Amino acid sequence: MILGYAGKLLEVDLSTEKTKQVRLKDYVLKDYVGGRGLAAKILWDRLGRKWEKTDPLGPENILLFLTGPLTGFFPGGRICVSGKSPQSNGVVGSTVGGEFGIELRCAGYDGIIVTGKAKKPVYLFIKDSDAEIRDASHVWGKDAKQTMTLLTRECRELLKKRFPLYGEWKEPAMLYIGPAGENKVRTAVVAAKWTHAAGYGGYGAVMGSKNLKAVVVKGTGPLPKVADLEKVEKLTQEVCENAYENELWRRWGTGSGGYEVGAKTSSEPVRNWQEEWHDERSYGVDKFEDRVWVKQYWCDFGCPTSCLKVSVIRTGKFKGAITDNPDYELQAYLGPNLGLFTPEENVYMASVIDDLGLCGIQTGNVLGFAAELFQRKILTKKDLDGIALKWGNAEAFAKLARKIAFREGVGDLLAEGTYRAALKIGKMKNMDLLPYAVQSKGISIGAHGIRSGKDYPEIIAYACSVQGGDHTSTAGLPLDGGGSELMEIFNDSGVYCNFNSFGLRRNLKFEFYEAVTGLALTRKEWCRKKAVKTLQLQRAMLLLGGPDLKWNPKIHDDNPPRFYEPLPSGPYKGKTVGKADVQDEVKKYYKAAGWDENGIPTTGTLRKLGLQDVDKALERIRS
Amino acid sequence: MAKKKEPIWIARELSRCSGCRKCEIACSLAHENRVWPEASRVRVFMLVPGLEFPHLCAQCEDYPCVKACPFKALSISNETAAVLVNAKACTACGKCINACPGRIPHLHPSKNKIVICDLCKGDPQCVKVCHEGGYNVLTKVPRRDISCKLYARRPEEVTRDLAAKFYGERGEEFI
Numbered sequence: 001m002i003l004g005y006a007g008k009l010l011e012v013d014l015s016t017e018k019t020k021q022v023r024l025k026d027y028v029l030k031d032y033v034g035g036r037g038l039a040a041k042i043l044w045d046r047l048g049r050k051w052e053k054t055d056p057l058g059p060e061n062i063l064l065f066l067t068g069p070l071t072g073f074f075p076g077g078r079i080c081v082s083g084k085s086p087q088s089n090g091v092v093g094s095t096v097g098g099e100f101g102i103e104l105r106c107a108g109y110d111g112i113i114v115t116g117k118a119k120k121p122v123y124l125f126i127k128d129s130d131a132e133i134r135d136a137s138h139v140w141g142k143d144a145k146q147t148m149t150l151l152t153r154e155c156r157e158l159l160k161k162r163f164p165l166y167g168e169w170k171e172p173a174m175l176y177i178g179p180a181g182e183n184k185v186r187t188a189v190v191a192a193k194w195t196h197a198a199g200y201g202g203y204g205a206v207m208g209s210k211n212l213k214a215v216v217v218k219g220t221g222p223l224p225k226v227a228d229l230e231k232v233e234k235l236t237q238e239v240c241e242n243a244y245e246n247e248l249w250r251r252w253g254t255g256s257g258g259y260e261v262g263a264k265t266s267s268e269p270v271r272n273w274q275e276e277w278h279d280e281r282s283y284g285v286d287k288f289e290d291r292v293w294v295k296q297y298w299c300d301f302g303c304p305t306s307c308l309k310v311s312v313i314r315t316g317k318f319k320g321a322i323t324d325n326p327d328y329e330l331q332a333y334l335g336p337n338l339g340l341f342t343p344e345e346n347v348y349m350a351s352v353i354d355d356l357g358l359c360g361i362q363t364g365n366v367l368g369f370a371a372e373l374f375q376r377k378i379l380t381k382k383d384l385d386g387i388a389l390k391w392g393n394a395e396a397f398a399k400l401a402r403k404i405a406f407r408e409g410v411g412d413l414l415a416e417g418t419y420r421a422a423l424k425i426g427k428m429k430n431m432d433l434l435p436y437a438v439q440s441k442g443i444s445i446g447a448h449g450i451r452s453g454k455d456y457p458e459i460i461a462y463a464c465s466v467q468g469g470d471h472t473s474t475a476g477l478p479l480d481g482g483g484s485e486l487m488e489i490f491n492d493s494g495v496y497c498n499f500n501s502f503g504l505r506r507n508l509k510f511e512f513y514e515a516v517t518g519l520a521l522t523r524k525e526w527c528r529k530k531a532v533k534t535l536q537l538q539r540a541m542l543l544l545g546g547p548d549l550k551w552n553p554k555i556h557d558d559n560p561p562r563f564y565e566p567l568p569s570g571p572y573k574g575k576t577v578g579k580a581d582v583q584d585e586v587k588k589y590y591k592a593a594g595w596d597e598n599g600i601p602t603t604g605t606l607r608k609l610g611l612q613d614v615d616k617a618l619e620r621i622r623s
Numbered sequence: 624m625a626k627k628k629e630p631i632w633i634a635r636e637l638s639r640c641s642g643c644r645k646c647e648i649a650c651s652l653a654h655e656n657r658v659w660p661e662a663s664r665v666r667v668f669m670l671v672p673g674l675e676f677p678h679l680c681a682q683c684e685d686y687p688c689v690k691a692c693p694f695k696a697l698s699i700s701n702e703t704a705a706v707l708v709n710a711k712a713c714t715a716c717g718k719c720i721n722a723c724p725g726r727i728p729h730l731h732p733s734k735n736k737i738v739i740c741d742l743c744k745g746d747p748q749c750v751k752v753c754h755e756g757g758y759n760v761l762t763k764v765p766r767r768d769i770s771c772k773l774y775a776r777r778p779e780e781v782t783r784d785l786a787a788k789f790y791g792e793r794g795e796e797f798i
Contacts, residue, residue, distance in 0.1 A: 072658060099644075100671075106660065152670060167729030168678070168778055172664050193672040218731035222651070222659035235651065244755065250675050295673060296790050297641040297758060302648060302758060306641045307716075310673040312790060320793050322673075480665040 002029050003227045004516035005068035005318040010109045010131055012124060012208055015059060015116030019131045024110060030519065031530055034068030034110065036093020036492035039082030039535040043091055043112065047084065047619025048617055052546035056202075057184050057209040059117035065175065065458035068495030068515050072223045073232055074509075075239050076497025077102050077301035079175070081198040083206050087362075087417055087442040088551055090199030092544030093492040096175070097300040101495060103173040106219025112271035120183075125155060125216040127162075136213035143355040144178050144194055145322075146347065147214065148317040151176070155399045172218035179358020180405040181208040185415040187362040187404070187444075189214075191354070195308075195324040196300075199471040200443055202417070208336045227518030235512050236302075241306035245355020247412050250533050251296065253307030253467045256267030256285035257328030258335055258346070261447070266570040267455035269337040269447050271375075271391055272368035273562045274367050276449045281339040288325065292343045299322065305499055311347045313600055318348035318394075326350040326360070329471070332447035338371065339391025351552025352398045355404035363404065365444035366418045367397050370410075370539065378429060385409040414541040415451075418444055420549070439469050449571035451563055458483060459577045460492035460585045463595075466538035472498070477585070478591040480527035482506075489531040533609050534595065536601050540614045543600060543621055553599025557586050598622075609619055628745050630704035632710045632766040635774060637781060640760045642667060642675030646749035653748045654738075661732045665742040665749045665761075668778045674785040677749065677761060679790060680706055680740035681713035681789055682726050682772035688739070691722030704766050713737055722753070725775035 001008045024038075032041045046062055047054050054060050071077060079101035081094045092334065104111065107128045114124075121140040122133050130502060139147050142193045152171045159169040173192070180188035181204030188204030189197035198204075207213075211266040226232050232517035243250065262268035264279040272280050281287075288311070289296070295310035313321040326346055333342065365564060366431075373379040374389040381388050385403065387396050403411025414421050419434075419442045426433040438445050440462040447537040448456045448471050465474035465485060473492070475482035490509060491498040500510060510521050519528075543550055566576045590597065594605030600622060604616040644660065644667045649658035662668070665679035682704050687707060689697040696712035697719060699705070700794075701715050713736040720737070728739045753761045779798065785793030 102660065145797060148672070156670075165715065165720075165730060167717070168668075168670055168726045170661070171670055172779075194667075195672070220661040222655065222657035222662065225657075229656070240755065244757070295641075297639075298643050298673060299643050301644050303641075304645075305645050306643065306756075310789065314791065322790060322793065443677075545726045 002026055003518045004030060004059070004224050005104070005226055006070065006105060006108050006110045007112045009108060009113055010126065011113040011115070012131060012133070012134065014114060014118040014122065014212065017133050019089050019492035022113065025036060031533055033530070034071070034137065035066050035080035035081065035095065035495035036489055037531070037534040038066050038111070038493065039064045039080060039093055040091050040534045043082070043084065044537050044541065044614070048541070048613065051541055051544040054084050055547055056089065057205060059210065061206055061209070063114040063203065063206050063210060063212070064111060065104070066495070067105055068493055069495035069510060070275065071101040072105055072301065073236070074494065074496035074500070074512055075227065075236060075243070076303040076305070077105070078495050080492055080495050080496055081175070081203045082201065083203055083405055085201040085527060085532055086186050086202070086205050087202040088468050088542060089442070089545040090466065091538050092443070092470065093203040094190070094198035094203055095492055096190060097194050097196045097497060099301045100173040100175050100192055100217065101216045102223070102301050103219045104535055105223050106221050107217055108219065108221055112215065113158065113407045114210060114212060115208065121211050122215050123151065123214040123216060124212065125158070126215070127159065128220055140182060141179060141214055144176065144191055144357055145355060147176050147178070148174060148194060151214055151216055155218070159218060169218070173215045174216045176214035177204045177207045178355060178405065180357040183405065183407045183415070184208045185358065185374045185407065186417040186420065187359045187366060187406060187415070188357055189359045189414055191357055194322070195354050197359060199602055200467060201362055203355055204540040219241040219595060226516045227531055231515035232512070235508060235515060238508065239500055240304040241503065243387055243500055246503065252285050252289070253309060253325055254328035255288050255309060255325045255331065256440045258288070258331030259284045261332065261455065265454040266452040266567065266572045267449035268332045269438070269449070271339055272337060272372040273449065274372065275569050276451060276567055277572070278341070280336070283341045285333060288343045292347050293325070303497065303500060307499055313344055313347050316344060317525060318344050321348040321351040323347055323350040323354055326602045329447050330360040330364070332360050333368070337364050337447070338397050339367045341566070345394040347392055349398060352401055356401060358405055358533055360403060361446060362444040363401060363490070365438060366404070366414050366421060366452060367400060369418045369436055369438070370400065370414055373425070373433070378433070379432065383410060417442060436563050438560045440465065440560065441468035441556055443468030443470055443550065445469035445560065449563070450559070451530060451567050451576050453575065454572070459559070459582050460589055464586060464589045466535060466542055475589060477589060477592055480524065484527070485528045486531035489534050490526060494535065533611065536609060536614060539595070539601055544617065557599055558582065628702045630702070630766040630770060631742060631745055632704070632764050633679065633742070633747055633750060634636070634762045634764045635759055637676040638785060639758050640677060641673045641758055643668060643756060643758070645756060646677050646761065647673065648774060649748040649752045653743060655723070662738065662774055664738050666729070667730070668782070670778060671786060672781045674782055676781050676785065678725070678727060678781070679740060680750040680772045680777055681725065682706065682766070683724070683772040687722040687724070688719035688728060691718045699772055703742040703745045704737045708737055708739055710734070710736045710785070723775055724772065725793050727775060728775050734745070
């Protein structure tokens with residue numbers, strides 16, 4: 001058994017209500033590590049043969065919650081959620097911060113596999129090796145805060161009853177869905193701690209499709225034994241000292257971005273990306289800090305950065321709204337992207353989105369899409385069930401967000417996410433609405449534009465990513481370089497927070513991995529032999545797609561049309577990316593990744609990696 | 624001759640807690656040589672998100688836990704004023720938990736004994752990491768005429784107080 005792992009997963013079949021333990025094989029862990037890599041491997045092995053027919057929202061989909069060997073050791077605890085994505089029909093390794101991964105490892109598991117579908121709403125309660133499926137009908141329909149309050153209370157009482165002598169029980173860790181997940185909204189998140197979310201992928205909808213409201217875990221054991229504890233402690237100290245030295249990064253987190261990414265790098269979504277520049281001083285980090293942050297340093301297990309802040313609105317019409325910072329992504333998508341430029345409106349929107357269990361990025365994207373259609377008179381007030389969706393009207397956007405979460409009226413269309421909504425509304429209106437859909441392969445593009453070239457410099461960042469618009473997993477060349485998706489696969493497979501690795505020496509992550517597992521790993525080996533296997537599996541499943549949509553690389557390995565429009569304002573006015581440049585770069589990327597001219601991994605590439613079965617499956621789309 | 628150590632106390636400013644839990648990591652590494660949150664002598668509670676706080680022995684002036692122990696397993700350190708657990712004598716009966724106004728002691732998750740903060744023989748590791756992070760929730764001070772017992776509070780009580788401070792009128796609905 002490899003050190004740093006529990007060596008086993010908990011498997012729960014919600015249809016039969018049976019649970020079992022699944023041993024992890026060493027050779028699988030060596031190649032796929034954990035989290036995202038392991039998810040790709042498990043999903044391929046179990047669903048690969050029938051991938052195109054597997055409905056992401058059907059009982060046949062598999063939902064995964066996976067840690068990695070670095071979870072709990074490398075500062076900044078996270079957990080990776082995965083499955084067949086109802087957004088891309090491929091696989092996304094979607095991570096979320098918090099203590100869930102630590103509790104799960106302390107309970108003796110590296111992860112959880114959930115299959116089938118419960119007959120009625122349930123939640124899963126895990127205490128060390130014991131797992132039980134419990135009734136969740138009393139929390140079904142409840143928002144994030146109510147769900148956490150009720151289940152924290154209930155599970156602590158259970159623990160107290162079962163272990164009366166133990167003393168006070170700390171709260172167990174929890175992942176849950178809000179009403180949006182229950183209603184299988186494609187932009188629903190798997191959430192933690194009120195404000196944390198695994199958003200990309202849409203796995204909240206997958207939980208909802210399985211009638212699974214929450215997973216609660218209390219582990220009382222230690223984290224797994226490591227190969228070299230002293231080295232782990234030393235490297236941890238190095239990571240922490242590096243973070244502690246970065247005063248403003250700690251103090252502001254990404255909260256300075258809401259102003260700066262607009263004003264300085266001009267790459268922030270403004271009114272559905274019609275612009276990427278704004279210079280609204282009302283949206284400065286000073287305003288957030290002075291007006292709404294009541295706790296300046298907030299973080300998850302082992303984190304030295306504390307990029308999170310707790311925000312509360314104490315006065316005015318949004319009084320009582322509570323959320324985190326919001327971080328840059330939500331500042332952008334639930335701020336300038338909707339024409340909102342005050343901390344109060346932004347905190348209000350973020351708290352509404354959190355409570356409903358929606359993804360702030362992708363719901364902000366679909367709200368902006370709808371507002372642009374309203375601006376262009378493509379969608380009327382009547383189409384929007386009486387809502388005048390004007391830029392800058394926070395209450396109108398909040399109202400529409402609720403409709404999306406409950407799939408009411410027009411919300412039912414928008415609940416399909418921007419891409420699918422564009423197709424459906426386009427059909428109704430007999431128009432091509434994709435020019436207004438800022439997404440890649442069904443996944444909304446994160447709040448970092450590429451037109452100015454000053455923020456995300458890769459013009460194929462989203463076009464070639466195996467996770468579409470996910471801004472935390474962007475494609476870039478060279479394939480073994482710092483801007484490559486292969487390095488992001490390491491973060492998501494080791495499962496820790498990448499924010500704590502900024503500014504560290506290049507090899508530290510790999511040294512950390514070796515200190516935990518005892519397995520030597522070089523960056524070169526990672527890129528050429530290991531991460532690339534995960535990349536090919538994800539690419540294969542993305543291209544197989546289905547059942548409702550499939551991607552044609554010739555059409556879909558591209559930027560959204562909006563990114564070819566020149567920036568209309570700001571210091572980089574007139575800048576855009578050239579279509580021919582993108583096509584050139586895509587070709588180069590195909591070559592570097594070992595894909596043919598149609599973007600499909602070649603037989604040679606796959607055989608060299610020992611992925612013969614993938615090669616065989618891809619015959620289905622090679623024609 | 625070495626100077627006799629002055630008893631110490633860990634002053635606490637709970638509303639500054641970030642929830643980083645480095646105190647749990649440091650404590651469990653110091654006492655168990657593992658990263659083991661549940662075996663840590665200081666435990667960070669988060670009954671409500673945003674309201675994290677460390678829960679650890681306050682070394683009450685009258686030491687009700689020591690008095691309550693039927694097996695004389697608990698004693699007071701001459702050097703630091705910490706409560707020391709004699710693991711051999713402890714039967715994990717839990718009487719000290721009930722005697723503690725804050726129900727702070729808890730059973731070791733795998734050994735048959737209670738765990739209580741021992742102030743790391745005068746050099747508390749939780750304090751060290753908390754200060755490295757600049758949070759200063761936990762600070763080592765000389766133990767003088769301090770109303771220590773005020774800090775032996777139950778997790779729900781602390782959470783209520785912090786909820787009032789941070790979440791105001793809405794605070795109560797989350798508890």
